[in-house]
Each structure stands twice: as C-alpha cells, then as structure tokens.
Amino acid sequence: MLTRLKTQVPLFSMNSYTKLREKLKLSGLSFASTHSHVIRLGRHSRHNSKMAVCIAVIAKENYPLFIRSVPIQNELKFHYTVHTSLDVVEEKISAVGKAMADQRELYLGLLYPTEDYKVYPHLIKWYVTCLHQFFSYQIVCILLYRHTRYGYVTNSKVKFVIVVDSSNTSLRDNEIRSMFRKLHNSFTDVMCNPFYNPGDTIQSKAFDSIVSAMMVQAS
Amino acid sequence: MSRQSNRTTDSKKMNAELFTLTYGALVTQLCKDYENDEEVNKQLDKMGYNIGVRLIEDFLARSSVGRCQDFRETADVIAKVAFKMYLGITPSVTNWSPAGDEFSLILESNPLVDFVELPDNHSSLVYSNLLCGVLRGALEMVQMAVEVKFSQDTLRGDNVTEIRMKFIKRMEENLPAGDEVHSRICVPC
Numbered sequence: 001m002l003t004r005l006k007t008q009v010p011l012f013s014m015n016s017y018t019k020l021r022e023k024l025k026l027s028g029l030s031f032a033s034t035h036s037h038v039i040r041l042g043r044h045s046r047h048n049s050k051m052a053v054c055i056a057v058i059a060k061e062n063y064p065l066f067i068r069s070v071p072i073q074n075e076l077k078f079h080y081t082v083h084t085s086l087d088v089v090e091e092k093i094s095a096v097g098k099a100m101a102d103q104r105e106l107y108l109g110l111l112y113p114t115e116d117y118k119v120y121p122h123l124i125k126w127y128v129t130c131l132h133q134f135f136s137y138q139i140v141c142i143l144l145y146r147h148t149r150y151g152y153v154t155n156s157k158v159k160f161v162i163v164v165d166s167s168n169t170s171l172r173d174n175e176i177r178s179m180f181r182k183l184h185n186s187f188t189d190v191m192c193n194p195f196y197n198p199g200d201t202i203q204s205k206a207f208d209s210i211v212s213a214m215m216v217q218a219s
Numbered sequence: 220m221s222r223q224s225n226r227t228t229d230s231k232k233m234n235a236e237l238f239t240l241t242y243g244a245l246v247t248q249l250c251k252d253y254e255n256d257e258e259v260n261k262q263l264d265k266m267g268y269n270i271g272v273r274l275i276e277d278f279l280a281r282s283s284v285g286r287c288q289d290f291r292e293t294a295d296v297i298a299k300v301a302f303k304m305y306l307g308i309t310p311s312v313t314n315w316s317p318a319g320d321e322f323s324l325i326l327e328s329n330p331l332v333d334f335v336e337l338p339d340n341h342s343s344l345v346y347s348n349l350l351c352g353v354l355r356g357a358l359e360m361v362q363m364a365v366e367v368k369f370s371q372d373t374l375r376g377d378n379v380t381e382i383r384m385k386f387i388k389r390m391e392e393n394l395p396a397g398d399e400v401h402s403r404i405c406v407p408c
Contacts (some may be wrong), residue, residue: 192236192334194243195341204336 052179052214053165056082057187057202060157066202068211069163082161085149089159092151152180161186162214179214186210235307239333246346256343263345267352268359275357278304290386291315293363294322297354297384306330310382320386329373329380337374345369347380354384362390 054069056078069078117119152160160183190196190204232399249259282300287293294312303309308330314323329355331347351367364387371381 190332192240192243193246193336194240194337195338203338206336 011217018130048155052162054082054161054163055183055214056161056163057183058082058086058161059199060159062086063191065158065200066207066211068208070215078163081149081163085151085161086159088149088155089151093153150176152182152184154184158187160187180215182210186216236333239330239335242331242349245334246344250344256341260343260345260348263348264352264355267349267354268356269352270349271353271356271358272360274305274353274359278357289319290322290363293358294324294384301357302326302363311362314383322384323370324382324384326380326382332374332380335374341397342375345372346374347372350382354382359390364388364390 054067056064056068057066059065064079064082067075067079067082069075148164150162150164152162160180161178162183164176186204186207187202190202190207191198193204196202196204240264246259246263249262250256253259253262257299282296282304284296284300287296298310298312300321302324308328310324310326312322313325315321329347331350335346337344337346347369351369354367355365366385366387368383369381370383371377373380
C-alpha cells in the first residue's frame with residue numbers, strides 16, 4: 001500500500017519540502033525519502049532502541065496474566081497482537097514434539113515480524129494538496145514501525161511474549177534471551193508470594209518495576 | 220531416636236526457599252481460616268511462643284553460652300548468636316532506652332518474607348509475628364518476661380524491619396503459662 005510517486009526528484013519545491021518536514025516532526029515522525037522515490041516515514045525514536053513495546057505473560061490456559069504496553073499506543077491492538085502470536089507459539093510447541101523434550105525451557109525466538117500501517121488523515125490532506133501541484137492524488141499510507149515478536153515458554157506452559165519496535169537497530173538474540181530470563185525470574189518470585197493464587201492476574205509491584213525498566217520510555 | 224550426637228555438629232542444611240514457602244503457606248492458611256488480621260497476629264504469636272519455649276533448650280545446648288548478667292548481654296546473645304544460628308542473619312542492636320530496658324533489633328533482610336508482597340486487604344497483618352512469639356517464649360524460659368513487637372516492617376513499606384524488645388520483669392521459677400504445660404528442670408536464679 002505504500003505507493004510510489006510518479007515523478008522524479010525533486011518532488012517539491014524547497015518551501016513545501018521543509019514545511020512537510022516540520023509538520024511531520026511535530027507529529028513525532030521522521031521523514032526520509034529514498035532514491036527510489038518511495039516515501040517512508042518512520043517513528044522518530046528519541047529513546048533507547050533496546051526496549052520492548054509490549055510485554056505479556058500468558059497462562060497455560062491461554063488467558064493473559066499480565067499485559068503491559070507503552071501507553072501512547074493503542075492498547076487493544078497489542079492485545080490482539082499477543083493473541084495472534086499465541087497461534088504461532090502453539091505451532092512451535094507442537095512442532096518441537098518429543099525430540100526436544102529434554103530441553104529445559106523453550107526459547108522460541110522470533111515469532112514473526114509485521115509491518116504496521118496507520119493512516120494519518122490530517123497529514124494526508126495536507127500532503128496531497130502539496131502533491132496536487134505536480135500530479136494526481138495518491139493515497140499515502142505511512143509505514144509506522146516494525147514490530148517483531150519473541151516468544152518463550154516454560155515447562156509449566158506459561159508463555160511470555162515480548163513485542164519490540166525494531167525500526168532502529170535490531171536487538172541481538174542474547175539481549176532478548178536475557179530479557180526473558182529476567183522476566184522468568186521475576187515471574188518465579190511472584191509465584192513464590194504466598195498471597196498470590198496461581199491463575200490470578202499479576203499485581204506485584206516488583207514485577208511491575210522489572211517490566212517498566214524493560215519498556216520504552218514514553219516520550 | 221538419639222539426637223545427642225547432632226547437637227554439637229552443624230545444623231542440617233535445608234533449602235531456605237522451602238522454609239519461606241512453608242511459613243507463607245502457614246500464614247495464608249491462617250488468614251483464610253480466621254479472616255481477621257488481628258486474630259491471625261494473635262495466633263502467630265501463640266504459635267511462636269510454643270516454638271520458643273522448646274527452642275530455648277536447643278539453643279542452650281548448641282551454643283553453650285553461660286548465664287547472661289544483664290539485659291544488654293541478653294540482647295547481644297540474641298542478635299549475634301541466636302539469630303545467626305537459626306535464621307542465618309545478624310541483626311544490629313540499637314536504640315537503647317535511657318533506662319536500659321528497651322532496645323531494637325534492626326534486620327536488614329528477613330528470610331521469612333522473601334518474595335512476599337502483602338495485598339491491600341491485609342494491611343494490618345504482622346506477617347513475621349511468629350518471631351515475636353519465639354523471642355517471648357524463649358526468654359520466659361530463662362526467667363525473663365519481655366514484650367516484643369514489630370515497630371517497622373519492610374512489607375509495609377519501611378526500609379528495614381525493626382523489632383522492639385522491652386524488659387518487663389524477672390520472673391520467679393515457675394512453669395510456663397502457655398497452652399501446654401510441660402515439666403521442666405528449673406534453673407535456679
């Protein structure tokens with residue numbers, strides 16, 4: 001859905017180009033035009049890239065014990081995202097089968113990446129009026145960010161899902177593994193709390209602080 | 220079953236987490252049974268008392284400390300020998316009252332409360348009240364009546380756990396006024 005512009009560079013006069021840049025900057029998006037004339041707008045990341053966007057803990061009966069996402073995003077979308085990744089998790093668990101039964105924990109690795117699109121109507125209108133000078137209307141969809149999801153399953157069939165924003169540098173496998181290990185450790189601590197009944201939602205302050213430390217700082 | 224040979228050797232090692240989980244299960248079951256924090260605190264104190272009157276014998280046999288001359292010596296023995304032997308921690312003795320009959324034990328870490336977070340509906344629960352009962356029962360068996368309570372608790376948000384101990388009086392030799400009465404060899408004052 002990302003359309004190609006039909007004219008050569010330069011696309012605009014300098015004036016409208018700078019205006020577009022400013023407008024986008026205000027919405028927190030950065031702007032880059034490549035030589036192939038495809039305009040891609042990525043989220044302007046002002047924070048450490050080594051952070052998760054959403055973290056979820058799912059019980060063995062496949063209902064969430066804990067979901068937390070960065071508040072500026074649409075939270076429901078993340079709930080759906082995590083739900084769909086459960087299918088992939090189930091697939092991977094069953095595929096592994098008996099051969100890997102001796103492995104202590106199943107780090108499932110990258111589940112699948114997606115590219116999310118979001119349409120910004122107010123920007124479109126303005127952008128299109130600029131373009132109109134040169135050529136016909138184009139609908140522009142803005143590539144917002146890439147989400148990659150990672151999964152981790154314990155022997156007690158409790159699943160952890162981390163969704164990261166990988167528009168910047170991609171995280172190394174080791175870092176994801178260490179994040180999962182930290183999550184698993186603090187989850188074990190929550191289970192050891194005698195006031196916690198297995199199956200309840202997780203309301204522990206210690207767990208919350210570990211998760212917040214891993215999440216993207218809301219800008 | 221003779222256990223005399225074990226008295227002089229090191230205490231048997233046990234997993235600390237099993238101990239913590241056992242105590243946690245005990246407290247939560249009491250909460251479910253009594254449904255009232257004050258009642259649970261009282262029960263924990265009573266249970267601790269029963270443990271304390273028995274534990275003192277074990278302690279005296281293992282540690283072979285002599286009779287303490289005054290309350291200060293008692294405080295030091297409790298902090299440096301007893302806590303170290305049974306819980307593996309060494310609290311510090313501070314906050315002596317001017318009359319010298321009250322002091323505080325400051326515990327940096329409390330092995331009973333690893334991983335524990337008090338939920339909001341149990342805000343007046345003194346989780347480690349068993350320790351108060353143990354101290355009270357043990358000291359009663361060596362003819363000292365004391366009052367023990369928690370003045371700070373990490374579970375309630377304080378930085379450290381503080382146990383306040385107050386000396387009430389020296390007791391005459393008599394049998395303990397606990398739930399169960401056992402015949403004991405009375406140590407002369």
